[in-house]
Amino acid sequence: MTSLPSFQSAFFLIGDEQGITIARLTKPQLTEDENLEQLEQDLNALVETYQVRRLVLSLERLNYLTSSAIGKLISLHRRMQRVDGRLILCAAGDDVRQILDTAHLWTYFNVASNVEEAVLQLAS
Numbered sequence: 146m147t148s149l150p151s152f153q154s155a156f157f158l159i160g161d162e163q164g165i166t167i168a169r170l171t172k173p174q175l176t177e178d179e180n181l182e183q184l185e186q187d188l189n190a191l192v193e194t195y196q197v198r199r200l201v202l203s204l205e206r207l208n209y210l211t212s213s214a215i216g217k218l219i220s221l222h223r224r225m226q227r228v229d230g231r232l233i234l235c236a237a238g239d240d241v242r243q244i245l246d247t248a249h250l251w252t253y254f255n256v257a258s259n260v261e262e263a264v265l266q267l268a269s
Contacts, residue, residue, distance in 0.1 A: 175214035
């Protein structure tokens with residue numbers, strides 16, 4: 146895996162735990178008011194440029210996302226699967242969980258209640 150210190154994103158902060166990349170979303174909303182195309186480019190860069198294969202995406206600060214933003218998460222999930230990677234969404238609040246559940250996607254994604262649980266799932 147290429148080192149991530151040079152990676153910068155307006156959407157999330159990057160960390161590493163046990164060789165697992167942790168991306169913590171910093172935006173409270175992912176809507177068309179945000180540059181969702183840039184979000185997609187940032188997520189793609191993690192997989193393609195930095196060759197991240199185990200990714201935890203923490204949604205703890207997120208309280209709303211649109212269908213376009215959900216589409217970006219689905220694309221990330223599929224991209225990770227194509228390269229034999231694993232993505233886990235974690236720390237989703239009730240509002241985000243309800244949005245994903247309403248879209249019948251809560252069980253589509255691998256989910257964990259917090260970062261620690263997600264890291265344990267990926268470490269095993």
